Amino acid sequence: MSKLPAILSRLDADLDASLARLSSWLEIPSISTDSAYAADSRRAAEWLAKDLESLGFTAGLRETPGHPIVLAHRPKPGAPHVLFYGHYDVQPVDPLELWDTKPFEPVIKEIEPGRKVIVARGACDDKGQVMTFVEALRATIAETGDLPIGVTVMVEGEEESGSVNLPAFVRENAEELKADFALVCDTGMWDRHTPAITASLRGMVYQEVTITCADRDLHSGLFGGAAANPVHVLAKIVAALHDETGRITLPGFYDGIEEPTNQQKADWADLNLTEDEFLGQIGLKHSVGETGRMLIEQIQSRPTCDVNGIWGGYTGEGTKTVIAGKASAKVSFRLVGKQDPETIAAAFQAFVRERLPADVSAKFVAHGASPAVAVPVESPALRKAQAALTEEWGRKAVTIGSGGSIPVVGDFKRLLGIDTLLVGFGLDDDRVHSPNEKYDLSSFHKGQRSWARILQALATEGA
């Protein structure tokens, strides 16, 4: 541990340079879901591979049917070996007009006295988070000439589009990816001062449905009153997905979910998360979640269903008296416990088909299906990381559930047989997936310091 103070001092001194590095990565618009940005995705991957190579990793790009994966190794025989996972792709930026600054021109802003943030698409999710780990590696190597443990870094470019090619890659390269456990930096803190380790993640089923009525768009003056309108059909389906108590109405949807223990309920009650506190930051006051559940339960440990997008007919300026031929929606379900993704995808499709009037058809595109995962909360690695985080932040690191989904955690367990330690420094107000995404400089800086501490801690013997 004696080397740690020097490493931490180096990180403090190097903060501006590390921000410049992050900025140059953020300038590359690596939007994975839009094929127009494929070349940019590759550039973002190359940027990271080159940086890791400069740290003494054997690093390069590995091809997939989609965007390449950055894979880098720095083994240390005899020491523990970790597999770090992150992603270099970012969400689309629309609606662009709601950004105060350009999404791929990072800026540093002081949003309240003493609180600086970096604003850009990917500032938090996940480039900023990935770089907390990379900067910890850099400072450790610079200060000590080595790392205390062996490290493999795998950073993919398709997390925001469902990680469709990652499971096959992990399966085919299981031997090369072998590690004692995985580290992931793509999660959040409890609040701005309290670090957290995420111990459970919701799964996800994402389906796109297109309803077709007539074989073309129609003039509502000629055909209105007789021709089926796909927007009406789709609206009735969406409206039927939740009942008046906020429960999701797909038959069998809640199968495989356990009720929380009394201890769990007591822990939640202690955290005392209020609607004002959680929803107030986004201009809301009332949860629309399941009646009779605590807010924290609704957002962390209960399954959800949200329409993420809907479109049909004329959506431009002014008017058009059209009855659309088609209307579409993107619908996602967050899963918990032992809910089965395939069963729920099938239940959704059946639910839609049962509600189609005569003449009307539905087509589906599956955008991914992954189960919920839970990580053991009593592992030695988790306890070491928890102690290191507590040391850095001066507050006890809590273990939390996350509403988000990181399917790779399930893949690591299933395909590599290893558990994952999820440590991240995102905040609820980071506007992840929204305009004006940001990352607090305190998250970025103390995140680097946290990883430096965790790397040293993981090298120590015993539990």
Next chain:
Amino acid sequence: MSKLPAILSRLDADLDASLARLSSWLEIPSISTDSAYAADSRRAAEWLAKDLESLGFTAGLRETPGHPIVLAHRPKPGAPHVLFYGHYDVQPVDPLELWDTKPFEPVIKEIEPGRKVIVARGACDDKGQVMTFVEALRATIAETGDLPIGVTVMVEGEEESGSVNLPAFVRENAEELKADFALVCDTGMWDRHTPAITASLRGMVYQEVTITCADRDLHSGLFGGAAANPVHVLAKIVAALHDETGRITLPGFYDGIEEPTNQQKADWADLNLTEDEFLGQIGLKHSVGETGRMLIEQIQSRPTCDVNGIWGGYTGEGTKTVIAGKASAKVSFRLVGKQDPETIAAAFQAFVRERLPADVSAKFVAHGASPAVAVPVESPALRKAQAALTEEWGRKAVTIGSGGSIPVVGDFKRLLGIDTLLVGFGLDDDRVHSPNEKYDLSSFHKGQRSWARILQALATEGA
């Protein structure tokens, strides 16, 4: 009447040249609802004014707060005077990918043996229809050196965006627009072989509603399960607009509508319009209209409600796990009888507001409101036109109701005190407002001949 055969022969000989003229007008993308095409709208207006000037009209553009109005006069003291109305603006062209050819590059196609059509945005609605009248004027003047009656031509550029500036223009220029009655060429035939005069038109209320929940787009993994989703709120509202029998549920919506007489029902039954015949052409088999009403009643004489567009959240390629801050819909109602547009607009807004959960707000944009109108079916002018149409087409011209709305007809009655004769040559399969809009060459050619006959007929004495 002795001059008519020569005029008709001239129209026959001049068909190719008249098609070339129409094509050059169709090439101008005069999309009134999109401000990006404002200069094109003006060009389309100038094109027509110049053409009318070449026919000896005093013609020019008259400015409005929006797009200009083409106004042209050719008086004939002592003879009847008619006010012809049409519009030079066209609908937007999206979805562009569904067009087989470019919307503003007109092409002539043979869609079945012996049946040729011209394909372009505006081919029928309303440039093609307007030019049937203009070509009849041209041939009559060329052959006889004069017109048999006085003619004012008023062609506006905002019909597809609700004719918002037309009523004020008509009111302010009532003296200049004085006429015995109005002619409008913006309606359809009964079928490809049977001409029709439209005797009633539905009115229209067009509202755009935007539902706002959170003050930004949210990550569904962080906020899903608690934050209100505006797409869900909007879907529930749209789903509630119709009941299971196809009736519209706005309170008081059906006030002011009379039931059809037994004679009207018998006339409808005689026309024997079947679902196969009417909906089969667009790939449907079953009407979703009000249970217990004949199909022809549903589409012509009953009020309707259609969502013409809906959008919210992520609508691009792939996935985005977002809960939108806002979602919007464009909703239009077709009105009949004495339904009051303002009352219905207010009822719609109240209907939406009553269905908003806590924290959720709605904003409205009104895109126009006009009542239904009926024209007298026993006027001398109508009988003369009916005889002329019957002569041209070899089938008795029928009087029909139209599901569409042409608010100017109500304006002419209210502001100028004149009735309107609605004669048009559109067909149900013209794909008006849809990709691949077309106009049959038989409509274009025999439409010109029909107007030539009507012009001569209107000059004759008596009933």
